[in-house]
Amino acid sequence: MSEAAIMASDSLWRKLRSEAQRTAKADPVFGKAVAGAVLAHDDFAAALADLIGQRLGSNAAERARFTCFARDAFGGEPDLIEAASRDLLAIARRDPVVAGLLPPLLHYKGYLALQAWRVSNWLWRHHHRDAALLFQNEASNLLQVSIHPAASIGSAVYLDHATGIVIGANVVIGDDVTILQSVSIGRSSELPARSPRIGRGVFIGAGASILGDISIGDLAKIGAGTVVTRDIPAGCTAVGNPARLTNCPEAASAA
Template sequence: MGLALPAKSHSLWSTIQQQAVAVAAAEPVLAAWMREAILNHGELAGALAQLIAVAVGGNSDERAVNRRLAERCYRDDPSLIETATLDLMAPLERDPACPGALHVLLHFKGYIALQAYRISHRLWESGRTEMARELHGRITQALHVSIHPSVMIGSGLFIDHGTGVTIGEGVVIGNDGSMLQEVTIGRSPEGEAGAPRIGRGVLLSAGAIVLGNVEIGDFAKVGAGSLVLASVPSGYTAVGVPARLVSRAPDPRAALNMDQSLP
């Protein structure tokens, strides 16, 4: 996938622009927004910088500052756009109800919150911790998705719906994960050292809580409303409060499909 990504990224951006043109023609009242959000930009980086600035909010000067901040991060670290492309492709590949790439970009607040987090994480890693915290605080207030800037998240994460998602300091999440609304991942409330480590292709269903120095193995699944306080081996499904192991997928890679039912 890595070698083909630039071509895929270009193709995806062309598709988004075509969809925006179609929306502007079908709904003239939305034409100005399509131009501001999509059509005035030559590439995904410009559109994302604009959308993040709009999401963070504030007056026109504050939005301009945040837009320039994002633009500079994308210019200095092109891998952020490669990752943003993989994040954008994730719901297209895993959510059969997804209407298309333009819809993800404009209406999946979990996606925009994730890209804002990636900007805050870059700031955090470069030593600009106060700016990272400020961006984190504003996006949390605006979109009700809280991802601490210190968190490490791989590419291809799909945050569906997004409201109430909280990911605390020190959490590590692998590639190709999926989570729904009200998911909480964080340290133990008893003060135990260490934060959760979430493997590749893990599915965390709505309201799932993962706390403490635990590991969720690759392609594992956690059922809706479950409370995970102990590690879950790769490929297993865990449900309940506290969560217990109930099954193991014959082919753990099948867990990448969000359409699979959970107990």
């Protein structure tokens, strides 16, 4: 992690602690939960690892195991914490009802599912495949978000509402992408069975399906319920089943 990234992560942690202290003071009942989730920890990595363990584990032994996996991942690859920080800041920027960083950290299951995926992806890349698939299974069962450990996802990604999201193996998703509920991104039934590539800044509406060996260009928008089985040029909006293009930049329309 670069020095600038470390400073950004430290700044985010200070903001979270400040919010947690104000919340604990204003609401002593909920304050106990906030103290355990945030104020009891020394840094963002420790708090996030514990949060993942608490949400995915169904008993004390499982909670300890998931927490340990997450700590190993964050310690082994500090860039995961930089990505987690950018994901949290992205929610605060894009969700108009969010006031602060603490609510999405503690209550947004899409955020938690994405960070659990980051741990599972680290495990997958370090040849701990069974543990990686265990993370995927538990996140799917408990959070209704199934992201294969072999997917590739950038940072500043926002899984909004998050229920029913499925992202398959080898899917590639760029930075600054927003994905709403009930979205499926994966291989089609046609051979060769290859996965979609989603560009930077793409918005994917609720209930959309993106299938097959296709590319979604940067800043494209996929409308709710749209079924996409062919390339979408950068900046275009795709709507309908099958998808049709609208609102394309002039250069994309000419192409």
